[in-house]
Amino acid sequence: MHESLTIGQLSARSGVAPSALRYYERLGLIRAERTGGNQRRYARTELRRVAFVRISQQVGVSLEEIREALDSLPSSRTPTPDDWAALSRAWRDRLDEKIRLLGKLRDDLDGCIGCGCLSLQRCTLYNPEDALAAEGPGARLMLARPGADAASD
Amino acid sequence: MHESLTIGQLSARSGVAPSALRYYERLGLIRAERTGGNQRRYARTELRRVAFVRISQQVGVSLEEIREALDSLPSSRTPTPDDWAALSRAWRDRLDEKIRLLGKLRDDLDGCIGCGCLSLQRCTLYNPEDALAAEGPGARLMLARPGADAASD
DNA sequence: CTGCGACCTGAAGCTCACTTCAACTCAAGG
DNA sequence: CCTTGAGTTGAAGTGAGCTTCAGGTCGCAG
Numbered sequence: 001m002h003e004s005l006t007i008g009q010l011s012a013r014s015g016v017a018p019s020a021l022r023y024y025e026r027l028g029l030i031r032a033e034r035t036g037g038n039q040r041r042y043a044r045t046e047l048r049r050v051a052f053v054r055i056s057q058q059v060g061v062s063l064e065e066i067r068e069a070l071d072s073l074p075s076s077r078t079p080t081p082d083d084w085a086a087l088s089r090a091w092r093d094r095l096d097e098k099i100r101l102l103g104k105l106r107d108d109l110d111g112c113i114g115c116g117c118l119s120l121q122r123c124t125l126y127n128p129e130d131a132l133a134a135e136g137p138g139a140r141l142m143l144a145r146p147g148a149d150a151a152s153d
Numbered sequence: 154m155h156e157s158l159t160i161g162q163l164s165a166r167s168g169v170a171p172s173a174l175r176y177y178e179r180l181g182l183i184r185a186e187r188t189g190g191n192q193r194r195y196a197r198t199e200l201r202r203v204a205f206v207r208i209s210q211q212v213g214v215s216l217e218e219i220r221e222a223l224d225s226l227p228s229s230r231t232p233t234p235d236d237w238a239a240l241s242r243a244w245r246d247r248l249d250e251k252i253r254l255l256g257k258l259r260d261d262l263d264g265c266i267g268c269g270c271l272s273l274q275r276c277t278l279y280n281p282e283d284a285l286a287a288e289g290p291g292a293r294l295m296l297a298r299p300g301a302d303a304a305s306d
Numbered sequence: 307c308t309g310c311g312a313c314c315t316g317a318a319g320c321t322c323a324c325t326t327c328a329a330c331t332c333a334a335g336g
Numbered sequence: 337c338c339t340t341g342a343g344t345t346g347a348a349g350t351g352a353g354c355t356t357c358a359g360g361t362c363g364c365a366g
Binding site for chain 4: 170172173176180188189190191192210215216217
């Protein structure tokens with residue numbers, strides 16, 4: 001039907017606000033051609049990119065990481081289903097790992113809080129290396145954990 | 154040994170920066186007594202609260218929600234292991250739900266991206282109601298999804 | 307009682323992921 | 337040709353979750 005989509009159309013079809021789409025473009029997550037009058041026109045394949053971005057976000061991946069992942073797609077040609085499949089396999093591993101960690105967290109929570117030992121002992125619950133999902137935003141420079149020993153209470 | 158902990162000690166034992174502990178106090182997540190000279194002294198049980206906060210954050214819960222959960226603990230007496238167990242049961246449900254959604258996401262990703270249909274159709278992958286983890290920060294006022302229909306490409 | 311590190315406060319700064327605004331231009335219908 | 341809605345930009349604002357800073361105080365060892 002239409003060769004390309006306006007930003008409004010892409011927004012409506014993806015459910016992502018135009019302002020967010022422009023933001024994504026600045027970050028290099030999606031691309032757009034321009035009309036003579038400087039308006040964005042999106043190839044329909046961009047829809048897939050937007051979908052990938054949003055889905056990945058739901059899994060807790062930052063836009064920067066998503067950008068890196070998308071950079072692995074061939075830029076010279078339109079990505080094939082196989083290209084996307086490779087990408088999503090990598091993402092699948094991420095998901096598996098995240099699920100594994102959440103399951104561990106749940107089991108530990110049962111065993112730990114239940115028994116009253118909830119105090120960051122060897123509880124694994126509190127292992128920063130496990131760096132699960134949901135690393136909030138904000139300045140995160142003071143990461144060094146100096147003496148962090150465990151309490152008995 | 155010590156009846157109470159200084160902020161430095163609590164920080165060392167919990168691995169949470171003093172500035173963050175003060176921030177948590179402002180939000181009503183933890184409490185502290187004060188010395189004559191206005192310095193904070195923490196009961197050892199606060200360690201458990203801090204642990205609960207950090208663990209919950211890892212699961213993707215906002216500090217505001219964590220505060221609400223902690224408010225359900227008895228304030229008149231020191232929470233018993235049973236009190237904590239009740240709290241963690243509720244959290245466990247959260248975890249179960251989150252795990253379920255991630256699993257769904259993973260399966261959908263396999264079926265969807267793999268087959269090339271990744272374009273927010275009935276893919277469930279793209280269902281905002283599923284509101285998984287990691288709802289990033291930031292203004293989120295433009296949530297209305299007007300016409301959001303699906304594309305065939 | 308003097309020094310020094312740990313602590314105090316409030317205000318400002320920072321990152322992420324956006325949104326909002328103002329002032330302007332484009333594009334298509336009547 | 338004119339209007340009207342959709343699009344453009346850069347700059348500034350928002351909210352979460354902190355950190356950093358300046359300027360001052362506490363508390364303990366010597």
